[in-house]
Amino acid sequence: MAAEIRTSKFVVVGGGVAGVTCAEQLASQFPSEDIVLLTASPLIKAVSNFKQVSRTLEDFDIEEQPSSVLEAKCPNVRVIHSAVTKLQAQQHMLQTDDGGQICYGKLCICTGGRPKLLTGDSPFVLGIRDTDSAKEFQKCLCKAKRIIVVGNGGIALELVYEVEGCEVIWAVKDKAIGNTFFDAGAAQFLIPSLKSNKPEKTGPFKRTRYTTDETMTSHASADKAAGLAGGSALGPDWHQGMSLRGAQEMARRVHVEYHCEVEKICTREQYQHARQQPSTNGSEQLADAGHWPVYVQLTNGKTYGCDFIVSATGVLPNTEPFLQGNAFAVAEDLGLCVDDHMRTSEPDIYAAGDVCTACWEPSALWQQMRLWTQARQMGWYAAQCMAADVLGESIELAFCFELFTHITKFFNYKVVLLGKFNAQGLGQEHELLVRCSPAQEYVKVVLAGGRMVGAVLIGDTDLEETFENLMLNQMDLTAYKEELLNPNIDIEDYFD
Ligand SMILES: Cc1cc2nc3c(=O)[nH]c(=O)nc-3n(C[C@H](O)[C@H](O)[C@H](O)COP(=O)(O)OP(=O)(O)OC[C@H]3O[C@@H](n4cnc5c(N)ncnc54)[C@H](O)[C@@H]3O)c2cc1C
Ligand SMILES: NC(=O)C1=CN([C@@H]2O[C@H](COP(=O)(O)OP(=O)(O)OC[C@H]3O[C@@H](n4cnc5c(N)ncnc54)[C@H](OP(=O)(O)O)[C@@H]3O)[C@@H](O)[C@H]2O)C=CC1
Known part of the structure; x- marks a missing residue:
């Protein structure tokens, strides 16, 4: 018997900050319509304690919640825990991994991103994105004596400061740390913090934490193994309450290698084999001769052995199930191009958050960065634009896109x-x-x-x-x- 086709005027895909905000907004604008939120993750991410601190600065908490909390708050939102596997934009039709089909009037894609890894084919290279990958990192770290962190953005800055009991070699391609967020002067101000002891953490945590039950977690893992979507991105405080401790009895020890990238990653066997050959590269320096499971050769000629490598090298938008067979315009960073009404190039399809790339002419003081604040703002604004379109009203670009603002904590x-x-x-x-x-x-x-x-x-x-x-x-x-x-x-x- 053919599976039933569900129909909904508004469908949102993705249970992260962008998708949940979009669904909530649509629900309040159209109280008599059913809003369907499709998500591959077992928990959703909701904004709480939102405060407009000033005209563009905002402060809020994020809570991971079971979808029942959202459904209780917005009775016309129906959350379906299933990954979208196919989109037929012309037919306005979505297929999900449980065999379901949904016909939509307007669709908003909020599927976030995944780590852009240095290499996808080494078991020694880890990325951090969601709860599962953070737990995997923690499991490997507790047995590690040395790790190499590659990248110079948000995740690297957080890790090098938080990890204790394990030597950290931090390879950055720039002349200063934290290049994504600040300049060399700020880096110089922050560097001494890496050499001093970390202040004691003080609780309690502001955010409520939920855990997924076994069935949900194994479902999510199976999805990942099948190459389908994972959970929502972590965010501020993701490492609070999580022991980021290695196998050694020592405080934080970080060594920064500036101006270099990864030339080669090889296993102990490959490395030992290469060492036995007559040297082809006279400038190679072995930074230490210990026995490590994996070796990393840097472009500055140094080679370090380590237990594993963290690739903190940015994000790739999650666009896979949507592109095939459709005609989406895609930006250089592989995000779905959206115009100043959050519309993609396919009719009736909008996108928001990490999956999209703002392709409008931005204000002189704003730029896109894949951050929580922007995911919330885009999700909210996409819902306003969808509503305006349905009601035949005009809408101006939201004020939050006038000035870039970001509040965070480093070191x-x-x-x-x-x-x-x-x-x-x-x-x-x-x-x-x-x-x-x-x-x-x-x-x-x-x-x-x-x-x-x-x-x-x-x-x-x-x-x-x-x-x-x-x-x-x-x-x-x-x-x-x-x-x-x-x-x-x-x-x-x-x-x-
Ligand atoms: C370790 C870490 C720390 C961070 N720290 C900060 C910070 O301090 N401050 C800050 O502003 N930002 C931070 N960020 C960035 C921030 O978390 C993201 O920018 C933001 O969460 C993006 O939200 P999103 O809703 O676009 O995507 P996501 O949160 O990634 O959500 C995407 C959702 O789509 C679902 N999905 C994906 N594919 C499918 C599919 N095919 N079908 C159905 N569902 C699908 C996923 O399951 C998920 O629910 C951090 C990110 C990481 C990884
Ligand atoms: N407190 C906060 O606000 C935090 C925000 N985040 C967000 O989470 C997301 C993921 O974080 P993260 O992975 O750190 O991404 P980021 O985009 O913050 O940083 C990626 C870094 O990796 C560098 N890089 C890219 N490719 C390579 C390569 N092949 N070799 C060496 N370096 C490379 C980039 O350099 P270049 O820019 O020159 O390409 C950049 O310095 C980001 O959107 C980030 O903004 C994460 C943690 C904390």
Whole structure:
């Protein structure tokens, strides 16, 4: 007997922040419609305690929840735990891995991303994305004496600071650490934190934690083995309450190798075999001669042995089941291109969060980064756009896309990034003002044409709201440059 075809006016795929926010918004705009949320993960990710801190800065918690919590909150949302395996965009039809078929009126794809690994074919290379991969990392770490972390973004910054009881070799391709988030000056401010002891963690955790039951976990693992989607991305605090300890009795020990990439990864047998051959590369230096399961040759000529490698080298959008047989425009980073109404190039299909690439002409002070805040904002705005389309109303690009803002924590410091915080795309046409008190704060302001266009604030600077306003109103600061970072001036009063 042919499987029943379900029909729904609105279908959202993905139970991460983007998908759940989108489904919630649609549910409140269309209380008499059924909204279907399809997700491959056993738990969903919901935003809680949302606070609009200022015009564009926002603060919220994320909770992993059973879908019943969302269904109780939004009675017209129906969550189906099943992975989409095929999309027929012309027919407006989705197929799922349990054999189901769903016909949609409007669809929003929020399938997130997965780690872009250095190599997919080595059992010694791990990526971290969801709860399962974080647990796998923890299991390998507890037996490890040395690991190599490759990458210079968010995950690498978190790991090198958190891991104890295991030597960490950190290979970065840049001349300073944390290249994705800040410049060499900020890196210099942060480096001493790697050499001192970590402050004791203080609880309690703000976020509720749920665990998946055995059936769900094994279902998710089976999906992964079959190459289907995994769980939602981790986020702030993912390592809280998780022991990131290796097999040695020692505090944190990190050695940074700058300006290098991975040339070759080989097993102990391959490595020993190569060592017995007459040397073809006179410059190769063995950083230590211990016996390790895997060896990594870096482009600076050094070779390190280690227990395993963490590839913290970015994200690849999860687009697979959607592209085949359809005509989606795809960006250079392989995300689904969306316009300023979050529409993909296929009719009635929208996308939001890590899976999409913003292909509209952005505001001068905004850029896309694959972050929680943007996943929430895009999910929310995609729902507004879908609603406007159905109701035949016009809609303007949401205000949150006017100015890039990100609040996070690195090396136990509060970090706020605003606008073109790294002078992205400004060439030589900018000026930097910097104030730094070691171990206390680092403040960098980017000015272009006398106007503030970006800032990096590390520590409890309390400057974010004032700087946000200065960026949004684009006041000419030429006359105030000397005072702007003067610690003896209350800048908030000054521009009141
Ligand atoms: C270790 C780590 C730490 C991070 N820390 C921070 C941080 O401190 N601050 C910050 O802002 N951001 C952080 N991020 C990034 C942030 O988590 C992501 O940008 C954000 O969660 C993306 O949300 P999303 O909804 O787009 O995707 P995801 O959360 O990845 O959700 C995708 C959903 O789609 C589902 N799915 C995928 N394919 C299918 C399919 N075929 N069918 C059905 N369902 C499917 C998945 O199961 C999942 O539920 C971190 C990421 C990681 C990995
Ligand atoms: N606190 C926070 O805000 C956090 C956010 N995240 C987010 O989670 C996602 C995943 O994090 P992560 O994996 O760290 O990704 P990121 O995009 O943050 O960083 C990836 C890093 O790897 C580098 N890289 C890419 N390819 C290679 C390669 N082949 N060899 C060496 N280096 C390489 C990149 O350099 P280049 O840029 O030059 O290509 C970049 O420095 C990101 O979206 C990130 O923003 C994660 C943790 C914390």
